[in-house]
Amino acid sequence: MATMHDVARLAGVSPSTVSYVLTGTRPISQATRDKVLAAMAQLDYQPNAMARGLASRRSRILGLLMPMDERGLGATETAFVTGAAAAASAVGYHLVLSPVGGGNLDDLRRLASQRMLDGVVLMEVQLADERVTVLQEAGVPLVLIGRTGDTTGLSYVDIDFEQTVREAVAHLVGLGHRRIVYVNHSAATLASGYGPALRTRDAFVSAMSGHGLEPVMIPAEDSAAGGRAALAAAFARTPGLTAVVAMNETAIFGILGELTGRGLSVPDDVSVVSMVTSPQVAELATPALTAMTSPGSTLGRIAIEALVRHLDGRGNERHQQLLPCALEIRGSTAEPRRPAPASAEPSPTSGG
Amino acid sequence: MATMHDVARLAGVSPSTVSYVLTGTRPISQATRDKVLAAMAQLDYQPNAMARGLASRRSRILGLLMPMDERGLGATETAFVTGAAAAASAVGYHLVLSPVGGGNLDDLRRLASQRMLDGVVLMEVQLADERVTVLQEAGVPLVLIGRTGDTTGLSYVDIDFEQTVREAVAHLVGLGHRRIVYVNHSAATLASGYGPALRTRDAFVSAMSGHGLEPVMIPAEDSAAGGRAALAAAFARTPGLTAVVAMNETAIFGILGELTGRGLSVPDDVSVVSMVTSPQVAELATPALTAMTSPGSTLGRIAIEALVRHLDGRGNERHQQLLPCALEIRGSTAEPRRPAPASAEPSPTSGG
DNA sequence: CCGCTTCGTCGAAACGCTTCGACGATCATT
DNA sequence: AATGATCGTCGAAGCGTTTCGACGAAGCGG
CATH class of the missing domain: 1.10.260.40 (lambda repressor-like DNA-binding domains)
Known part of the structure; x- marks a missing residue:
C-alpha cells in the first residue's frame, strides 16, 4: 500500500x-x-482515511442514527437512508448507520465522544428526545429528520403534515366526499406525544372545519386487526362515510380487508387515501392506493446537505424545512357513488 | 477533550x-x-478512534455493502441490516452502511483501499458478482450474505433454499394438496442468474417429484400486476390448482387480489404459501399469510460474527453456512375444499 | 545466593497524513 | 529601481494512539 x-x-x-x-x-x-x-x-x-482523519481532525464520516427496533425499517425510513447515503457519498462523506435506540444513551454518548463522527442525522425523533440533548452536550453537529417539541437552535427537515393533510382532504372534498374519517395511529401513540400523529390530527380538524365538515378521527393499533377495528368504529361514528384517510401504513391493509369483508368496494363505495406512504406500499393493494407519497429520499438528502454545509463552515445558521407529501392519485379514490345516504347501519350492499 | x-x-x-x-x-x-x-x-x-485506527492499523469499522437501488430495502434486507448492526456493536465494532451497487465498481475499489474498513459483509450477492473480485483483490476480509456460483475460498451465510422449499411443499402436501404451482421471480431475473430464483426452482422440482407430483413453475414480474398475470397463467397451466407457493414478495399481493377477483377464497379454494417472507409483510394480507419466515437478522448476525472471528485471528478457515426459513402457519393455508375438480375453466364460484 | 524467567512499567519510535511558518521567485505598484 | 504582495514549494511539527525494546524488581529452582 x-x-x-x-x-x-x-x-x-x-x-x-x-x-x-x-x-x-x-x-x-x-x-x-x-x-x-x-x-x-x-x-x-x-x-489512508485514518491518518487523514487524525491529522485533520475530521473523519468525513457522518452518522445516521436510527432506532432499529424489532419491526425494522418501513419503506419510508428506508427512503431516508438511501437518500442520505447517496447524498453523503456525493459530497465525499461516508455514512455510518448506527442502531442507537432510545434505550442505550450511554452507547450514544460514547459514540459521540469518540470523534469518529463529524456530524449526525437523527431519525425517528420524538417530541421529547433525550438523544438530542446527549448529542448537543457532546458537541456533535446535528440535523434531525422529524422535530422535537421545542426546535429552537435545532436544524431539522420534516414532513409538512399540515399541508399534506390539507391536500388529502381537498382531494376528497373535490371529488364530492363529505363524510370523511381520519384513521390515525393508536391512542397510546397519540398519548406518548408522537409528533406526526398529533400534527396530522390537528391538521385534519382544521382542514375539515375549513370545508365546513365535521372532523372525525379514529385511532387504530398498528396492525391489520387494528385497522379492521378502526373501520368498524368509523362506521359506528359516521354511518354514511364515503371516504377514509389513513395515516397508518400497517392498519391500512386491515381497513381494506374489512371494507371488502363488508361487501363495500374501493373506490366505488368508499374512497381511501393513505398518508405518508411509499409508492411501493401503495402498489401492493388492489386497487393501488391513492396516497400522499412521502418525500423520503429527498428528506434524507436535504438533511445530509444541511449537515455538510454546516460542517464545511458555509452557512452557520439553522436549517429548518418542511416538505409536503405529494398527492399521487391511484385507484382507491373516486367520486362517491351515492349522495351520502342518511341511514345509520352500513347497508348490506352487494359488492361490485 | x-x-x-x-x-x-x-x-x-x-x-x-x-x-x-x-x-x-x-x-x-x-x-x-x-x-x-x-x-x-x-x-x-x-x-480517539482515528488515532487508534492509525496506530493499530485496525479501524474497528465493518462495512455492510448493499445495492440500495431505487426500490429500497424490503423487510428481509432490513432484517439483515439490523441483525448485523446489533452483532457488530455487541463486539465493539461499528457498522458502515455503504450504498455501493453493482455499477460503481470504482467507488468500491476506492472504499476498499482507503483502509477505513476492517472487513466487509456483502449483501444481495449475484451468482457472478464482480464486487467479490474487487474486494478480494483489495485484500479486504469478506463475508457474503448469499452466494456466488463458485464459493471456493469464500465465506458466506445464505438461506437454505432446498430445505425451505421442501418444507413448504411438505406442508401443502400434508394438507392434501396435489396441484401446487410455484410462482417465482421474473423470467428475466431467472435468466440473469439470480441465485435464489434458480435454487428454489430446482428445489421445487425435486420436492414435487419426490411426492410424485408434477412441478409447475410460473415466473412473475415483481409487481402486483405481475402476480395477477402469473396467477392467470397458473390456472391456464394447472386448471384444478389448489395451492400456490410464491417467492415474490411483491407479486404475492397481486396473486391474492386476482384470486379474490376470480371469486376464489383463500384458503378455502386456494392455499397460499409465501416464501422468504417477513412476519410484518405476512401480516399485511387478509388472511395473514402462511409463510416461510426468513432468518434475516440471524443471517446478519452470523455474517458479522464470522467476519469478526476472522479479523481477530480466531478461526482462519472459511465459514459456509445455510439456514432454512421457518414455516409459520397463518391463515392462508388449509385443506383443499374439493378433491381436485377436473374442469379446465376457473369456475365463477361466488366468493365467501 | 546466583543466574533465569516473568512481571510491570517506561520512553521513544512509528502510523500516514495535515498544516504552519518560511523562503525564494515572480509580478505588480509606486 | 525599490517595495510589497502573491505564488509555489519545502521542511518540520504535530494529531493521539499502539507497540517495541529496555529495564529494574520480584520470584525461583538448584
Whole structure:
C-alpha cells in the first residue's frame, strides 16, 4: 500500500506538496500537479482515511442514527437512508448507520465522544428526545429528520403534515366526499406525544372545519386487526362515510380487508387515501392506493446537505424545512357513488 | 477533550501504561489499573478512534455493502441490516452502511483501499458478482450474505433454499394438496442468474417429484400486476390448482387480489404459501399469510460474527453456512375444499 | 545466593497524513 | 529601481494512539 511519501518521492516533490494537490488547500502549479497525479496513478495510491482523519481532525464520516427496533425499517425510513447515503457519498462523506435506540444513551454518548463522527442525522425523533440533548452536550453537529417539541437552535427537515393533510382532504372534498374519517395511529401513540400523529390530527380538524365538515378521527393499533377495528368504529361514528384517510401504513391493509369483508368496494363505495406512504406500499393493494407519497429520499438528502454545509463552515445558521407529501392519485379514490345516504347501519350492499 | 497523555499525567503513569490498561495487551497491576481507571473516569476520557485506527492499523469499522437501488430495502434486507448492526456493536465494532451497487465498481475499489474498513459483509450477492473480485483483490476480509456460483475460498451465510422449499411443499402436501404451482421471480431475473430464483426452482422440482407430483413453475414480474398475470397463467397451466407457493414478495399481493377477483377464497379454494417472507409483510394480507419466515437478522448476525472471528485471528478457515426459513402457519393455508375438480375453466364460484 | 524467567512499567519510535511558518521567485505598484 | 504582495514549494511539527525494546524488581529452582 503506497503512502504519500512514496508518491512524493516518485514525483520528486515534498510530501506536503502531494497533500496540497489532494486537498487543494494551497495553489499548486499545473506542472507539479501533473507530476503528482501521474505518480499517484502509477502507484495506485489511496490516501489512508485514518491518518487523514487524525491529522485533520475530521473523519468525513457522518452518522445516521436510527432506532432499529424489532419491526425494522418501513419503506419510508428506508427512503431516508438511501437518500442520505447517496447524498453523503456525493459530497465525499461516508455514512455510518448506527442502531442507537432510545434505550442505550450511554452507547450514544460514547459514540459521540469518540470523534469518529463529524456530524449526525437523527431519525425517528420524538417530541421529547433525550438523544438530542446527549448529542448537543457532546458537541456533535446535528440535523434531525422529524422535530422535537421545542426546535429552537435545532436544524431539522420534516414532513409538512399540515399541508399534506390539507391536500388529502381537498382531494376528497373535490371529488364530492363529505363524510370523511381520519384513521390515525393508536391512542397510546397519540398519548406518548408522537409528533406526526398529533400534527396530522390537528391538521385534519382544521382542514375539515375549513370545508365546513365535521372532523372525525379514529385511532387504530398498528396492525391489520387494528385497522379492521378502526373501520368498524368509523362506521359506528359516521354511518354514511364515503371516504377514509389513513395515516397508518400497517392498519391500512386491515381497513381494506374489512371494507371488502363488508361487501363495500374501493373506490366505488368508499374512497381511501393513505398518508405518508411509499409508492411501493401503495402498489401492493388492489386497487393501488391513492396516497400522499412521502418525500423520503429527498428528506434524507436535504438533511445530509444541511449537515455538510454546516460542517464545511458555509452557512452557520439553522436549517429548518418542511416538505409536503405529494398527492399521487391511484385507484382507491373516486367520486362517491351515492349522495351520502342518511341511514345509520352500513347497508348490506352487494359488492361490485 | 482529554487525551491519553492527560490521563497518564493525572494517574502518574506513562502513556503507554494507559494504553495497556485500555487494550489489555500487557499485564498491569491492579493498583495501577485502578489509578488509571479513576483518572479516565475523572476526565471523562474517550479514546480517539482515528488515532487508534492509525496506530493499530485496525479501524474497528465493518462495512455492510448493499445495492440500495431505487426500490429500497424490503423487510428481509432490513432484517439483515439490523441483525448485523446489533452483532457488530455487541463486539465493539461499528457498522458502515455503504450504498455501493453493482455499477460503481470504482467507488468500491476506492472504499476498499482507503483502509477505513476492517472487513466487509456483502449483501444481495449475484451468482457472478464482480464486487467479490474487487474486494478480494483489495485484500479486504469478506463475508457474503448469499452466494456466488463458485464459493471456493469464500465465506458466506445464505438461506437454505432446498430445505425451505421442501418444507413448504411438505406442508401443502400434508394438507392434501396435489396441484401446487410455484410462482417465482421474473423470467428475466431467472435468466440473469439470480441465485435464489434458480435454487428454489430446482428445489421445487425435486420436492414435487419426490411426492410424485408434477412441478409447475410460473415466473412473475415483481409487481402486483405481475402476480395477477402469473396467477392467470397458473390456472391456464394447472386448471384444478389448489395451492400456490410464491417467492415474490411483491407479486404475492397481486396473486391474492386476482384470486379474490376470480371469486376464489383463500384458503378455502386456494392455499397460499409465501416464501422468504417477513412476519410484518405476512401480516399485511387478509388472511395473514402462511409463510416461510426468513432468518434475516440471524443471517446478519452470523455474517458479522464470522467476519469478526476472522479479523481477530480466531478461526482462519472459511465459514459456509445455510439456514432454512421457518414455516409459520397463518391463515392462508388449509385443506383443499374439493378433491381436485377436473374442469379446465376457473369456475365463477361466488366468493365467501 | 546466583543466574533465569516473568512481571510491570517506561520512553521513544512509528502510523500516514495535515498544516504552519518560511523562503525564494515572480509580478505588480509606486 | 525599490517595495510589497502573491505564488509555489519545502521542511518540520504535530494529531493521539499502539507497540517495541529496555529495564529494574520480584520470584525461583538448584
